[in-house]
Amino acid sequence: MGSKFIKTSPATNLKVVVVYPGTGYGTQAYVEGRIASNVLPHADSQDVLIVIPERHNTAWTEVIEDIDQYAKNERLNITPGAIIGWSGGAQGVAQAIATGNEFPTILLADPSPVSGAFDDPRVRMWYQPGNWKGKYAHLGPRQAEVATRLGPRATLVQLDHNQILDEVIKTAIQEQKSFPTGLVLLVGVPVVLIAGTLLWRARR
Numbered sequence: 001m002g003s004k005f006i007k008t009s010p011a012t013n014l015k016v017v018v019v020y021p022g023t024g025y026g027t028q029a030y031v032e033g034r035i036a037s038n039v040l041p042h043a044d045s046q047d048v049l050i051v052i053p054e055r056h057n058t059a060w061t062e063v064i065e066d067i068d069q070y071a072k073n074e075r076l077n078i079t080p081g082a083i084i085g086w087s088g089g090a091q092g093v094a095q096a097i098a099t100g101n102e103f104p105t106i107l108l109a110d111p112s113p114v115s116g117a118f119d120d121p122r123v124r125m126w127y128q129p130g131n132w133k134g135k136y137a138h139l140g141p142r143q144a145e146v147a148t149r150l151g152p153r154a155t156l157v158q159l160d161h162n163q164i165l166d167e168v169i170k171t172a173i174q175e176q177k178s179f180p181t182g183l184v185l186l187v188g189v190p191v192v193l194i195a196g197t198l199l200w201r202a203r204r
Contacts, residue, residue, distance in 0.1 A: 002054030003066035004032050008040065008173065011047040012074075015081035015176040018051045018063060018096075018103070019169060020089030028052050031086065031165070038166045039173070046176045049078060050169075057091040060099045082107060082172040086165045090117040097123075105175065109168035110161050113142040118150060125154045126168050131161040 007014065021031040031052050051070075053063050071078050082105035085093030090108055094116035097106070108125040111117060118125070127147055129140030147154035157164060 001066040001069055003063060004028055004052040005070050006035060006050040008048040013077045014047050014049040016049050016051060016067060016078050017082045017172045019084045020053055020092035021056055022087030022089050023056050026087050028054055034166060035169060039169045043170045044174045046173050048173050048176050053092060056088040060096040081176045084109060084168055084172055085111055085117060088112050090114040093117045107168050107172055110164040112139060113146050118146055125150055126157050126164050127154060128157055128159060
């Protein structure tokens, strides 16, 4: 499995939050470190499984397969929560949107203005065009153009590139609610049925 996993609690009924990393320094390991040091100590407690794909553009089907395998190994009951794309991780989100998925929430953290990453009514974006400098300065105005299209679903923030990642992950965690009793009875022990359904729908 190329994905990294972080459980925010010892519970076995968990909401899944996928966080696509960026490019350059914004690797999987970097995102994992920021979650440990900047997010979890300050986020409201929820029963969440955070999944960090290996790369910013890891195929969505590969991510779902990793989640499936991890859930079976750990005997977890899982349900889709949120997908996050940070910076160049917007490419991973674009794949998830194009492939189809059952995640109710899609959040973008200071994303690169990648085609296809914004073409879904579930998408919300937090951004700061001034964070794009040097050879990437041209991406700032393009990001602002995308924000105009999204209207109230785009939020301009006065934070640096990395801080936006932290705050968006906190938002995703805080928005996850406890499992309804009926849902726990539905998923029960055979997690493969739930994860298999996710994979099947992702491959439609």
